[in-house]
Amino acid sequence: MTHAAPAAVHHTSMGLDSRKMAFWAFIGSECLLFGSLISTYLIYKGKSVVGPYPHEILNIPFTSVSTFDLLMSSLMMVLALAAVQRGDMKWGKIWLFSTALLGMVFIGGQVIEFTEFVHKGLTLQTNLFGCTFFVLTGTHGAHVTVGVLWLLTLWVRALQGKLGPGNAMTVEITGLYWHFVDVVWIVIFTVVYLIQ
């Protein structure tokens, strides 16, 4: 199979790939976004005057499975990158699709969780917990959705033979985004779900 010609590599004066440098700067800005959302959640923690309260509604076993799912998706992502870098596009496609699939499972779990909460009376307007919880986890869910679309795009390009070892940096940058989404969830799982 022939692969597309590698994308032009632009190195900065420091000898680093400019796309990767820009993406790390973007991830840095995302740290500030999620930092502000997590801070807001913590500031209003325990200040709701009406229920439902976190300990009444959060389902730890269910969310633990979602956390495991996202951790495994990160493993699939690095295996996809390793496969693309060594030119093994068969496994590259399998791991890329697996990553996207696990991302979709996570989003599905979040949809089920949100629906259940709404049925139990927790909405954005119910109390401070509902407002800060839905904004924080919803923003994270939106990031996961973007990541899944990005992964599926790469997978389709791989199926078309337009993704090869020459485009490994594209896969690596996608991976950086995906792993960042994972580390944000590591923090949210602890701060929101386990420390009640």
Added chain:
Amino acid sequence: MADPEVREQAHPTADVYLRVAAVLVILTVLEVGVFYVPAFHPVLVPVLLALSAIKFTLVVMFYMHLKADSKFFTFLFGAPLLLAVGVMVALMFLFYGTLTLRGAAGAG
């Protein structure tokens, strides 16, 4: 100057990735286990934060390759991260801390 291709592509092997994944799963099981064991409740918050920090560091160092990549990427990620954590800690002190400006004025 070092060859950028060498500097940016010295990534771990699949074996390392699998070991890191195993550690991440074990740490997640520990987190959930600690949550359900009443004996840990007095130290629940520091233990959970420590486990979470270890998981965060493992993913960033091995899966995001900061351990092998240029230190400048570590700076690009670490500086805003430290700023975010600093703001978070400052807000916690402002809203929950005992050493507030109002408290100090009241004491005086």
